Amino acid sequence: MNKQQSSPAKHDTEYDINKDTAAKGHEAVLALLSRNDVQAYSMVIFSLLALAFFSIFAIKPTLTSFFDLQRQIADAKMLDQELTTKIRTLLRVQEEYYRIREDLVMIDQALPADPAFSSLLKKIEQVTADEQTTVSTFTTEDFSLLEEGGTHMTKDDEIGNVSFSLETDAPYPNSEALIRRLLNLRRMIFINRLELISNERSTTPVVQMEISAQTFHLNK
Numbered sequence: 001m002n003k004q005q006s007s008p009a010k011h012d013t014e015y016d017i018n019k020d021t022a023a024k025g026h027e028a029v030l031a032l033l034s035r036n037d038v039q040a041y042s043m044v045i046f047s048l049l050a051l052a053f054f055s056i057f058a059i060k061p062t063l064t065s066f067f068d069l070q071r072q073i074a075d076a077k078m079l080d081q082e083l084t085t086k087i088r089t090l091l092r093v094q095e096e097y098y099r100i101r102e103d104l105v106m107i108d109q110a111l112p113a114d115p116a117f118s119s120l121l122k123k124i125e126q127v128t129a130d131e132q133t134t135v136s137t138f139t140t141e142d143f144s145l146l147e148e149g150g151t152h153m154t155k156d157d158e159i160g161n162v163s164f165s166l167e168t169d170a171p172y173p174n175s176e177a178l179i180r181r182l183l184n185l186r187r188m189i190f191i192n193r194l195e196l197i198s199n200e201r202s203t204t205p206v207v208q209m210e211i212s213a214q215t216f217h218l219n220k
Helices: 002-033 036-110 117-130 172-183
Strands: 134-140 159-171 189-198 206-218
Touching: 117 134, 117 159, 117 172, 159 172, 172 189, 172 206
Parallel strands: none
Antiparallel strands: 134 159, 159 206, 189 206
16 A cells, blocks of 8 residues: 555656756756857857858859859850951952952953853944944854854853954044954954055045954853
8 A cells, every 4th residue: 555655756756856857958058058159159050051051052053153154255255256257357358359349340341251242243333333434244153143142162161252354444544443442342352363455446545454353251
C-alpha cells in the first residue's frame, strides 16, 4: 500500500528536476546569446548565409546576364567593324566607278556588245551629209540589215568585225574633212585602204574617194 502511494511522488520529483534543468538550459542559452562576442559571430554567420543565398539566387543570374551582354557587345563591335570595312570598300568602288563612268560609256560606244551596224550607218550618213559629200556606193559583205544577228561571222573570237567599203564624190577639202570625221567617231573604225582619184574632165575640183574599212564589236 505504501509502495503504490510513493510512486506518484517520485514522478513529480523527476518532473520538477527536468523542468529545472530545462529552465537552467534556457537561461544558459539566453545568457550565451546575450554575450557580445556570440552576437557578433551570429551576425557574421547570418550575413554569410544571406550573402550565399543572395549570390545563388540574385548575383549569379545578374553576372550571367552581364557576361552575355559583354559577349553580345563584342560581337556587335566586330560586326560593326566588318560592315564599316565593307562600306568603305563599296565607297571606294563607287568613287572609282564614277571616275571612269564616262570612259566606260566611251568604251561601250567604241566597242559595242553587238555589231550595231544600223546605228553606225546612220552616223556615216550624217557625217557625209554634214561634209557635203555624195555617196556613190556603199557595200558590206559581213552584215545584213534583214537578219537579227547582223553578221555572218563565226563567234570563236571574242572580238568580231564588220567590213564595209564606201565611195564618195566631193571636193578635196570635203573629202579630207570626211576622213577626219570618220576617224573621230566614237565607234572604232579602222581604214584598210584609202584611194583618191581625181577627175580631170570635171570642171569642178571633185575627188572620187574609195574607202575600205572595218568596225569592231564584242561577240556575245
